[in-house]
Amino acid sequence: MLTHVLLDQSLLHAAPGLKVGAIYYKDIIVGESPKMIKGRLQFYQETLHTELQDLPLIEKEGIAEWRHIFKAAGTDPSRYRPSHESLARAVKKNGNLSFVHSAVDLNNFFSIQYMLPAGIYDASALKGTVTVKIGEEADTYEGLNGRTNTFKDKIVSSDDIGAFGSPIVDSNRTKTTTETTEALQLFYLPPSLSKKEAEKLLAASAKMFHQIHSGEADVAILDDEQTVFSFQKTT
Known part of the structure; x- marks a missing residue:
């Protein structure tokens, strides 16, 4: 099944130069993070904890710029923080993040390593075209934070069913699990x-993800020159 990811003009107008990196993984195996990866993540988090x-936090490279992007989209970054800032705050306070499973753990690692928001979704739960845009009143979902979240004037991703992801918090509907085989x-x-x-950045991330989860990866960068990425879903 051919699926498209579209970068909407509303976002490009609000934040000129913004790009979205998209990676589609198929035939992957998600499980508990290997000890080697856990050790690497733990070491990086301890190093970041000491640095912070x-x-x-506002002076950490990557955070101030994303706060500016949020403001340009119409979002108050003091009330709704970019996900990588929330992760960095947790590392600063606690010294580490909880392990979930290999896909989420690695996604969190990429997010704090590169200091930018990143999300990973079970592709089998996505229906139709995925659009990354500035949200409207109707864009709501039950988030991983246990609350119903609304995404008016916030960056959000939606498919034919509705909104499912954002650089703030993602949804329960499309979360990855140990049963996920495409993402x-x-x-x-x-x-x-x-x-x-x-x-x-995307090539290095896809390579590391493949080393842990096997499978195959298709990679694309969406920007003002290329606004659509298409890939063939397995389900």
Whole structure:
């Protein structure tokens, strides 16, 4: 089944230069994160925890720019934080993040390593065209935070069923589990990141994901020159 990911003009107008990295994975095996990966994640989080003790979070590279992007979209970043800022706050406070499973753990690692929002979704739960846009009143869903979230004037992704993901919090409907065999991963890439740097970031991320989960990956960068990414779903 051919599926499309579309970067909507509303987002490009609000944040010129914004890019979305999209990776479609198929035939993957999701499970508990291997000990090697857990060790690597733990070491990085401990290093970040130490760094953030003497650094105001707003001064951490990647956070101020994303707060600016949120404001441009109409979102108050003090009330609705970018997901990577929330993760960094948790690391600063607690020293580490809880392990969930290999797909989520690695997605969180990419998010704090590159200091940008990233989301990973069970592609079998997606129906029709996926659109990344600025949300409207009707864009709501039950989030992983246990609340009903509304996405008017916030960056959101939706399919033919409705909204399902954002750089704030994702939905229960499309969350990945240990039963997931195909996934769509979205990286929200700031204007300051060049396309060449974005390509390297996505290639490195897809390679690391493949090393842990096997399978295959299709990669694309959506921007003002290429606004559509198409891939062949297995289900």
